[in-house]
Amino acid sequence: MSLPNEAQxxxxxxxxxxxWEQRARLLMQWGERLPALGEAEKIEANRxxxxxxxxxxxxSLQDGRWRFSASSDARMIRGLVALLLVRVNGLGAEELQGLDLPDWFNQLGLSRQLSPSRSNGLNAVLQRMRELTRQP
Incomplete structure (x- = not known):
């Protein structure tokens, strides 16, 4: 499967x-580029x-392709979520279901730096994305 341009x-x-130091800096930069969610979107239903x-x-679904937006109060997580978004935005629901998240972060060279709690958190974000794609 080819990567979206931004993911590539x-x-x-x-x-x-x-x-790792350069990757950590890159990670922070990706997090800073993440467009902020409005306060109206920071509600319990979206947490x-x-x-x-x-x-x-x-x-949201646009022409059969999913677009996600996300925000976090933690800088490192914001960067990781930004990298997850560039990988998944524009995918169809089926492609999203088959996404290998550990492989993506492994390719980025970040998997060794992912603590179990960060890894679990990213998996929770991906699971939430998959739930959203299954809603009628």
Whole structure:
């Protein structure tokens, strides 16, 4: 499966990074680029449960393709969520169901730095995305 352009750009920049410090800086930059959710979207119904940090997620279907927006109160999580969004935005529901999240973060060179709680949190975000795609 080919990557969306933005995901390929992320992959290229992370693979070119020399070591964890550069990747951490890139991660923060991706988090800063994440468009903020409005206060009206930061409601309990949009909160992702299973994350230690506060994470909110919204999704909409446009022409059979999903677009997600998210926000977090934690810088590192914001970066990770931003990288998840560039990987999933524009996918159809079936492609989203089959996404291999650990493989994506492994390709980015970030999987070793993901603590179990961060990994669980990202999985919770992906699960929430999958739930949204199944709603009528």
């Amino acid at each position: 750009a992320a992959l290229d920049s992370f693979q070119a990074a020399a070591g 992702v449960h299973g994350c230690e940090s506060q994470v909110w997620l919204t999704g």
